[in-house]
Amino acid sequence: MAFNYKPYIREDKFPNIWCPGCGIGILMKAIIRAVHKMGWKREDVALVSGIGCTSRMPGYVNFNTLHTTHGRALAFATGIKHARPDKHVIVVSGDGDALAIGGNHFIHACRRNIDITLIVLNNMIYGMTGGQVSPTTPAGYRASTMPYGNVEPNFDTVNLAIGAGATYVARSTVNNPALMERQIKEGLQNKGFSVIEVVSNCHIQFGRRNKMGDQLVLRHWIKEREVPLRKAKDMSPEELEGKFVIGTFVKKTRPEYTEEYAKMVERVKGASK
Amino acid sequence: MAKPKKKFRIEVNEEWCKGCVICVDVCPTNVLDMKDMLSKWEGMVVYVKDIDKCIGCDLCELSCPDFAIEVYEVPQEEEAQSG
Amino acid sequence: MAKRLEVMSGNEAVARAAIAAGCRFYAGYPITPSSEIAEKMAELLPKVDGKFIQMEDEIASMAAATGASLAGLKSMTATSGPGFSLKQENLGFASMVEAPVVIVDVMRGGPSTGLPTFPAQGDVMQAIWGTHGDHAVVVLTPGTLEEVYLETVRAFNIAEKLRTPVVLLLDEIIGHMTGDVMIPDDSELEIIDRPKPTVPPEEYLPYDDSYGDVPPMGSYFEYPFHTTGLHHDKTGFPTTNPVKCGALIERMLRKVFGNREWLEKNVEHYTEDAEILVFAFGSTGLAAEVAVKWAREQGIKAGLLRPLTLWPFPEKRVYDLAEKAKAVVVAEMNLGMMIREVERAVRGVTPVYGVLKANGQPIEPPEILAKIKEVA
Numbered sequence: 001m002a003f004n005y006k007p008y009i010r011e012d013k014f015p016n017i018w019c020p021g022c023g024i025g026i027l028m029k030a031i032i033r034a035v036h037k038m039g040w041k042r043e044d045v046a047l048v049s050g051i052g053c054t055s056r057m058p059g060y061v062n063f064n065t066l067h068t069t070h071g072r073a074l075a076f077a078t079g080i081k082h083a084r085p086d087k088h089v090i091v092v093s094g095d096g097d098a099l100a101i102g103g104n105h106f107i108h109a110c111r112r113n114i115d116i117t118l119i120v121l122n123n124m125i126y127g128m129t130g131g132q133v134s135p136t137t138p139a140g141y142r143a144s145t146m147p148y149g150n151v152e153p154n155f156d157t158v159n160l161a162i163g164a165g166a167t168y169v170a171r172s173t174v175n176n177p178a179l180m181e182r183q184i185k186e187g188l189q190n191k192g193f194s195v196i197e198v199v200s201n202c203h204i205q206f207g208r209r210n211k212m213g214d215q216l217v218l219r220h221w222i223k224e225r226e227v228p229l230r231k232a233k234d235m236s237p238e239e240l241e242g243k244f245v246i247g248t249f250v251k252k253t254r255p256e257y258t259e260e261y262a263k264m265v266e267r268v269k270g271a272s273k
Numbered sequence: 274m275a276k277p278k279k280k281f282r283i284e285v286n287e288e289w290c291k292g293c294v295i296c297v298d299v300c301p302t303n304v305l306d307m308k309d310m311l312s313k314w315e316g317m318v319v320y321v322k323d324i325d326k327c328i329g330c331d332l333c334e335l336s337c338p339d340f341a342i343e344v345y346e347v348p349q350e351e352e353a354q355s356g
Numbered sequence: 357m358a359k360r361l362e363v364m365s366g367n368e369a370v371a372r373a374a375i376a377a378g379c380r381f382y383a384g385y386p387i388t389p390s391s392e393i394a395e396k397m398a399e400l401l402p403k404v405d406g407k408f409i410q411m412e413d414e415i416a417s418m419a420a421a422t423g424a425s426l427a428g429l430k431s432m433t434a435t436s437g438p439g440f441s442l443k444q445e446n447l448g449f450a451s452m453v454e455a456p457v458v459i460v461d462v463m464r465g466g467p468s469t470g471l472p473t474f475p476a477q478g479d480v481m482q483a484i485w486g487t488h489g490d491h492a493v494v495v496l497t498p499g500t501l502e503e504v505y506l507e508t509v510r511a512f513n514i515a516e517k518l519r520t521p522v523v524l525l526l527d528e529i530i531g532h533m534t535g536d537v538m539i540p541d542d543s544e545l546e547i548i549d550r551p552k553p554t555v556p557p558e559e560y561l562p563y564d565d566s567y568g569d570v571p572p573m574g575s576y577f578e579y580p581f582h583t584t585g586l587h588h589d590k591t592g593f594p595t596t597n598p599v600k601c602g603a604l605i606e607r608m609l610r611k612v613f614g615n616r617e618w619l620e621k622n623v624e625h626y627t628e629d630a631e632i633l634v635f636a637f638g639s640t641g642l643a644a645e646v647a648v649k650w651a652r653e654q655g656i657k658a659g660l661l662r663p664l665t666l667w668p669f670p671e672k673r674v675y676d677l678a679e680k681a682k683a684v685v686v687a688e689m690n691l692g693m694m695i696r697e698v699e700r701a702v703r704g705v706t707p708v709y710g711v712l713k714a715n716g717q718p719i720e721p722p723e724i725l726a727k728i729k730e731v732a
């Protein structure tokens with residue numbers, strides 16, 4: 001009920017630059033609510049992004065905000081978190097940002113299990129640069145650089161994160177803002193690397209090329225493909241083809257990078273005394 | 274005696290509303306609708322058509338990408354006094 | 357206070373000096389001939405509560421070092437040519453957001469994988485111009501081991517004072533050369549920290565040029581602010597206003613070039629009456645010292661200008677000395693990079709000759725002496 005976003009946003013920067021109906025704003029609000037529920041002070045939170053439509057988010061929220069280079073947000077964030085493990089670091093990234101140019105940083109952040117929460121807004125396209133194919137564009141769908149339909153298979157963000165070792169992995173879509181918020185909060189609570197994928201609508205760059213130029217049409221298209229995880233468990237791979245399975249896939253504990261580093265420092269200093 | 278039905282109030286920030294229609298689409302009880310506003314990008318903004326139907330599910334607020342719509346519960350006493 | 361004599365390599369001297377200068381964050385990716393810097397930092401940083409991390413590549417290393425710098429730590433990364441190429445985009449980012457970072461490049465033969473274990477000086481242009489867009493970096497080129505130590509400290513001081521990336525350019529010979537180094541006591545070192553804001557966090561503007569060309573720098577979490585690689589105004593938020601965009605880039609260049617005098621540092625030998633002026637830096641500069649001395653012994657009035665600050669380029673000093681000389685000899689382990697800069701500074705008043713080599717072998721004193729004799 002009427003959540004007060006005011007303390008968390010930079011009102012003078014509004015209205016935001018995103019196209020009418022773009023899901024990025026919905027995600028931004030979910031992040032704010034999740035941080036609020038954590039009870040964190042806004043000055044203790046850093047929001048880091050790369051380049052893309054999604055990556056414009058840090059300009060609007062009142063945290064420590066860093067808009068970096070394309071694909072590198074996690075690497076900058078790793079520097080910040082390693083320097084200040086007592087603070088909270090969140091990264092938002094587009095699908096191209098996180099999984100194409102930033103793919104290497106993605107898997108290594110998962111492997112290190114550094115206490116950062118990464119939220120990948122997967123709109124299945126390069127939004128900002130005009131609709132080029134991304135690692136998550138579904139096969140057969142058009143992009144400006146796949147004018148005859150995408151011939152490449154795509155990445156499954158969730159499986160990639162699980163394989164690389166993330167300790168919290170979840171997926172939601174723009175149609176489920178409350179679930180999105182809950183997953184982000186769980187990601188923030190996880191002492192380790194968390195990956196939350198949010199499937200979103202870029203009706204302008206993805207939609208228009210695929211007869212879904214209306215935000216509602218594309219949102220419904222996403223909704224029709226949503227399958228809750230518990231239902232997906234009884235479905236065959238063929239049945240799950242082209243679906244968005246939503247839910248929490250992994251929630252586990254594993255030694256966290258900055259804690260392990262701190263222990264090592266204690267050991268080294270103890271030994272040299 | 275039956276519990277009095279909860280009442281709600283919806284506020285729209287026309288300045289920030291981009292007329293994307295998502296709130297109208299997600300509202301399960303048809304509370305909202307669009308009205309023309311030619312100065313806007315999409316030529317329209319949302320308005321509250323029928324507040325009495327509002328069940329306070331918050332979906333419009335949660336789904337608005339532009340921080341342009343807020344749902345408030347109207348406290349019961351206030352309601353009682355005015356009614 | 358006491359100085360200590362210790363045996364170490366150039367790479368180790370970099371690491372030891374970085375710690376002395378207050379460096380508390382290192383991110384890197386191994387590459388010959390720079391890896392010993394990372395190894396030493398991995399050993400030393402935990403002992404001083406500092407943070408080391410081996411990242412997944414050089415791009416990430418440059419990014420992590422910049423992130424840590426914004427979070428308040430003095431930070432460094434080290435690499436060699438191929439890795440330096442990878443760092444360039446984020447080096448430009450550090451320039452743009454005015455984050456102090458020291459980047460060490462221990463040069464080896466290139467391009468590409470080139471000659472990984474042999475020296476070269478072919479990265480000078482990359483150091484100066486490597487990233488895209490108008491920007492200004494500072495490039496330091498120490499020669500002796502003692503200089504490596506002191507110039508590393510100076511690299512941090514410059515980075516912090518000017519809020520800018522500083523490139524410490526060594527070559528394989530310097531990185532690996534091992535010998536006695538006179539280490540000054542920490543108390544003798546001048547250590548400069550970044551200018552700190554004096555206003556409360558609510559009033560802080562990260563790029564407030566009313567303080568001069570170097571705005572005070574708050575750290576994240578103490579002074580929450582917005583940072584972007586986009587052109588921005590004093591608030592840190594993006595702008596496309598041509599006046600503000602122009603002023604930003606001009607100020608960033610002025611920060612470096614406007615401080616030329618303070619930044620300039622040269623080692624000179626026999627330059628008072630030099631008729632043959634030799635210009636050389638890094639390990640080639642050490643060979644040139646020997647060559648110039650031999651020339652003097654043979655009655656040739658040769659002198660040496662060996663810049664420790666290669667960029668901003670010591671144009672005035674080069675011109676003044678060249679004007680009095682009858683020839684200028686530039687020795688460098690590449691096929692002609694800084695020689696162009698020397699020619700530009702000399703403006704045709706004196707002929708400029710090169711001793712240029714890019715085959716993995718160092719330039720030896722006899723080669724430089726031969727050129728001195730030839731043009732004398």
Ligand SMILES: Cc1ncc(C[n+]2csc(CCOP(=O)(O)OP(=O)(O)O)c2C)c(N)n1
Pocket residue numbers: 051052053054055069070093094095096097098121123125126127128129134202
């Ligand atoms: C090094 C580099 N390469 C390419 C670009 C151009 N570029 C900007 S955003 C982008 C893709 C954005 O797609 P995505 O990450 O999915 O974000 P979205 O805009 O869809 O939110 C590209 C290729 C760049 N800015 N930097």
Ligand code: SF4
Pocket residue numbers: 017018019021022023024053054123127128201202203204205
């Ligand atoms: S181009 Fe696509 S992703 Fe970018 S703001 Fe518009 S709808 Fe959103």
Ligand SMILES: [Mg+2]
Pocket residue numbers: 052094095096121122123124125126127134
């Ligand atoms: Mg995208």
